[in-house]
Amino acid sequence: MKTTLFFLFLSLFSFGQKITNEGKITYSTFYNESEATEELKRKSLWQYQFELEKIKMAENFTFELHYKDSISCFKGLKKLPSDAIDIKKYNTIFNQFYGNVVFYTSKSKAVSNEIGYLNSEYEYVIKYDSNNFVWKYTNETKLISGYTCYKAETEWKFHARGKDYTYKVIAWYCPEIPLPFCPNKYPSLPGLVLELSEAKRTWIVNKIELNTKSDINDVYIKELEKVIEKHSKKS
Numbered sequence: 083m084k085t086t087l088f089f090l091f092l093s094l095f096s097f098g099q100k101i102t103n104e105g106k107i108t109y110s111t112f113y114n115e116s117e118a119t120e121e122l123k124r125k126s127l128w129q130y131q132f133e134l135e136k137i138k139m140a141e142n143f144t145f146e147l148h149y150k151d152s153i154s155c156f157k158g159l160k161k162l163p164s165d166a167i168d169i170k171k172y173n174t175i176f177n178q179f180y181g182n183v184v185f186y187t188s189k190s191k192a193v194s195n196e197i198g199y200l201n202s203e204y205e206y207v208i209k210y211d212s213n214n215f216v217w218k219y220t221n222e223t224k225l226i227s228g229y230t231c232y233k234a235e236t237e238w239k240f241h242a243r244g245k246d247y248t249y250k251v252i253a254w255y256c257p258e259i260p261l262p263f264c265p266n267k268y269p270s271l272p273g274l275v276l277e278l279s280e281a282k283r284t285w286i287v288n289k290i291e292l293n294t295k296s297d298i299n300d301v302y303i304k305e306l307e308k309v310i311e312k313h314s315k316k317s
Contacts, residue, residue, distance in 0.1 A: 266285075
């Protein structure tokens with residue numbers, strides 16, 4: 083009964099909020115866990131120093147979520163914040179943090195497509211839908227950029243290199259902005275996600291533009307959907 087009342091409250095709270103059909107959300111990032119331990123320092127000073135550089139470098143990364151009507155695209159911007167930063171090291175750490183990936187999400191289908199290495203020989207597509215994630219919604223709140231956000235938790239399980247992995251995911255979504263979009267692969271949360279933590283990394287909003295032109299246009303949409311269709315035929 084409490085859960086029903088909670089979501090009824092969210093629905094009523096969100097109703098009537100003016101949300102434009104096009105906009106852009108900008109996120110900053112950071113590592114929420116560090117592998118730069120004293121034990122690593124004793125074993126490998128070089129690796130220890132590299133882990134410290136990763137933490138510092140991640141604070142310079144910028145990600146954008148562009149939405150238009152019922153779709154969104156989430157991607158990282160590979161641009162140096164300063165000429166003094168080594169571009170090779172910057173790209174290496176960026177690829178470790180995120181990779182060469184675009185997430186294309188359809189609100190109407192409740193599906194997010196991970197598109198890697200677009201238009202290259204290494205191109206791939208992985209599809210995620212709302213059934214991949216069982217969210218635990220809570221009444222816990224915190225203020226992010228002046229908006230009240232609610233905490234939701236899930237787990238992401240995957241198999242890689244012969245092993246099974248599970249990591250915890252925490253999303254802070256804002257019912258006041260009823261856009262079901264999120265950094266990364268998670269579709270259909272009941273409000274725009276202003277902060278997302280998964281494994282050792284976090285995205286947090288630093289700019290919300292609900293009435294601005296996005297990077298999504300018909301040509302780009304057709305290009306991404308053509309890639310998705312091509313790979314769906316292979317599977």
